[in-house]
Amino acid sequence: MDVLLLGxxxxxxxxxxxxxxxxxxRTLQHGAGLLAGVLAWMCxxxxxxxxxxxxxxxxxxxxxxxPFGIVLVGDLLASMFSVMxxxxxxxxxxxxxxxxxxxxxxxxxxxxFLCMSAGLNGALYTGDIFTLFVFIELMVITSxxxxxxxxxxxxxxxxxxYLFISAMGTLFLLIGIAALYATxxxxxxxxxxxxxADGERPLLTPAAAVxxxxxxxxxxxxxxxxxxxxxFHTVAPTPxxxxxxxxVVKVGIYGLIRMMTLMxxxxxxxxxxxxxxxxxxGIFFGSLGALRTYDAKRLLAYSTFGQIGFILVGIGWGxxxxxxxxxxxxxxxxxxxxxxxxxxxxxxxxxxxxxxxxSEIGGAGHSLALTGGLYFIGGxxxxxxxxxxxxxxxxxxxxxxxxTGDWLILGLVVSAGVITLLYMTRTWQHIxxxxxxxxxxxxxxxxxxxxxxxxxxxxxxxxxxxxxxxxLANQTVAQLADPQLYIRAxxxx
Numbered sequence: 404m405d406v407l408l409l410g411x412x413x414x415x416x417x418x419x420x421x422x423x424x425x426x427x428x429r430t431l432q433h434g435a436g437l438l439a440g441v442l443a444w445m446c447x448x449x450x451x452x453x454x455x456x457x458x459x460x461x462x463x464x465x466x467x468x469x470p471f472g473i474v475l476v477g478d479l480l481a482s483m484f485s486v487m488x489x490x491x492x493x494x495x496x497x498x499x500x501x502x503x504x505x506x507x508x509x510x511x512x513x514x515x516f517l518c519m520s521a522g523l524n525g526a527l528y529t530g531d532i533f534t535l536f537v538f539i540e541l542m543v544i545t546s547x548x549x550x551x552x553x554x555x556x557x558x559x560x561x562x563x564x565y566l567f568i569s570a571m572g573t574l575f576l577l578i579g580i581a582a583l584y585a586t587x588x589x590x591x592x593x594x595x596x597x598x599x600a601d602g603e604r605p606l607l608t609p610a611a612a613v614x615x616x617x618x619x620x621x622x623x624x625x626x627x628x629x630x631x632x633x634x635f636h637t638v639a640p641t642p643x644x645x646x647x648x649x650x651v652v653k654v655g656i657y658g659l660i661r662m663m664t665l666m667x668x669x670x671x672x673x674x675x676x677x678x679x680x681x682x683x684x685g686i687f688f689g690s691l692g693a694l695r696t697y698d699a700k701r702l703l704a705y706s707t708f709g710q711i712g713f714i715l716v717g718i719g720w721g722x723x724x725x726x727x728x729x730x731x732x733x734x735x736x737x738x739x740x741x742x743x744x745x746x747x748x749x750x751x752x753x754x755x756x757x758x759x760x761x762s763e764i765g766g767a768g769h770s771l772a773l774t775g776g777l778y779f780i781g782g783x784x785x786x787x788x789x790x791x792x793x794x795x796x797x798x799x800x801x802x803x804x805x806x807t808g809d810w811l812i813l814g815l816v817v818s819a820g821v822i823t824l825l826y827m828t829r830t831w832q833h834i835x836x837x838x839x840x841x842x843x844x845x846x847x848x849x850x851x852x853x854x855x856x857x858x859x860x861x862x863x864x865x866x867x868x869x870x871x872x873x874x875l876a877n878q879t880v881a882q883l884a885d886p887q888l889y890i891r892a893x894x895x896x
Contacts, residue, residue, distance in 0.1 A: 404463060408446075419514040422517065446489075470591035487650060492646060494855075502642055506552045519549065522538045522541030525538030526657070550635060561637075561638045596666045650741075653733055681712075682713065682714070685711055694822060700747055731800075734872060746777055781859055
């Protein structure tokens with residue numbers, strides 16, 4: 404019973420309630436939100452440090468013993484994802500403090516943002532599959548409202564579109580949960596894994612695996628469930644977009660890894676083959692879409708397709724080295740993408756219409772030498788240029804491909820990095836290198852660039868000192884290789 408597990412979930416919920424009481428004072432409300440982000444981040448780090456000592460942390464809500472009660476489980480996989488998520492969420496709140504969008508001043512903005520944070524961390528730490536659904540829905544509903552209240556007039560349309568698509572993913576998830584409960588009479592993931600460990604597969608088990616996989620693919624906007632993502636992410640307020648495209652889409656990735664390494668280990672080889680195909684399609688579809696799009700934020704949304712594709716290929720290869728590379732890629736991509744989106748928001752906030760259309764922000768960052776430098780470093784990191792953290796991700800993933808001997812897919816993966824370099828350098832030149840076009844009037848001030856600067860600093864640090872992250876990923880993969888560790892930690896014995 405470790406109360407640290409409660410921190411990343413219930414601290415944001417508590418401060419969301421406090422934020423409602425402070426609705427008349429924006430400064431106090433946002434200050435309380437930042438405090439909540441810092442405390443949640445510290446708790447997630449505390450859980451990870453205890454995990455590194457060999458412990459899997461458990462908290463039984465209400466004192467009910469599993470599998471009858473809801474249990475929170477902090478193993479290395481959950482902790483690694485949670486530290487990544489709370490770091491980006493904390494930076495998103497920090498960016499909000501210096502954001503000039505009208506919507507961030509609404510009394511509901513910060514409480515909704517904190518509820519989204521609680522839903523995200525709850526989905527990572529829960530050991531109960533129905534509670535996973537509850538936390539995911541909390542995350543989805545709050546993000547939909549945050550996009551709907553965006554300053555962009557298309558925000559409501561994009562939010563409604565995503566709400567309907569998300570309902571499809573919810574249906575898949577509920578059908579999968581119902582099939583598992585009808586078969587095993589339990590919703591505890593460790594208990595389901597224990598019952599599946601004997602090798603027997605009841606009638607509804609394959610159907611449940613398919614439904615859960617489809618649900619997680621929808622949440623991560625993987626082809627062919629991808630079409631909602633560019634519109635939804637592009638019109639989101641910058642603090643929200645920086646979280647959606649970097650960590651919220653990773654919930655589906657987390658679900659796939661948890662499903663394949665804990666419950667559906669027998670079905671994993673078939674799922675892995677499918678993930679490789681979907682990953683390659685996503686890499687080229689996302690990269691080419693980013694190359695031809697008309698909007699700087701939309702470019703980064705399409706880029707997320709491609710980057711998720713790299714991660715899926717690593718998971719699909721299935722070896723320890725490949726899965727290690729995928730986990731390293733998950734963490735590094737979150738910091739890079741969040742920083743790039745914030746920098747784009749800094750530039751677009753200086754235009755009169757706060758647009759991110761490439762035709763209207765050409766040269767808007769010409770006088771922002773420091774901001775342009777940050778964007779350039781972030782673009783190189785995303786393309787995998789040394790000595791930045793994106794290079795560590797690419798090398799770790801390539802090593803996994805070499806171990807599998809899948810040379811064709813490895814060649815496609817490596818060559819796709821050239822497309823990333825092409826669209827990132829072209830966008831950097833368009834925004835920061837050329838002079839502003841005639842008739843374009845820029846505001847003297849825009850959003851504060853402190854948060855993206857800190858994230859770029861993390862990217863540089865993880866590039867120069869990548870060994871600890873690689874060691875953490877290796878240790879996580881070693882723990883995932885033995886599902887009995889998770890089962891015994893939750894159920895005992």
